[in-house]
Amino acid sequence: MSDDDYVYDEESGEWLSGTAIAARRQASEVVVRDSAGAVLADGDQVTLIKDLTVKGAGQTLKRGTVIKSIRLTGDTQEIDCRFEGISGLVLRAEFVRKR
Structure with missing residues (x-):
């Protein structure tokens, strides 16, 4: 064009x-940034920087856990992801760091 x-x-x-x-x-x-200020994109891998208790799953994700293939939601602070045994997991960008 x-x-x-x-x-x-x-x-x-x-x-x-x-x-x-x-x-x-x-x-x-929408530009989504992780805890260190790096720009996140669909398909990126991230690492948790803090232990997070998942509501409704009765499970805690430990610091250093790798989350593969994230998806941006359109919100500047939320990312959608999958993890074994947890469906519909949404994480705050402030608790992750890009790998």
């Missing part, structure tokens, strides 16, 4: 230029 192309934006109901669409997409992206 070049700068001269116009695209109909269904959200706003307006015709916008290619640069305006690119700027809007870039502004809407």
Whole structure:
């Protein structure tokens, strides 16, 4: 898409230029940072920096536990992940560090 192309934006109901669409997409992206300030992305591996008690599972995840293949939720502080025996695990980004 070049700068001269116009695209109909269904959200706003307006015709916008290619640069305006690119700027809007870039502004809407959420940046999630770990406890050390590193930017997290889908599929990253993280390590827990603190023992965490998982509510409803009766289990504690120990410090140093590796969580593989995280997914960003759209919230700047929450990441979705899987761990053996725990379904629907959501961790706060402040308790993890990128590997």
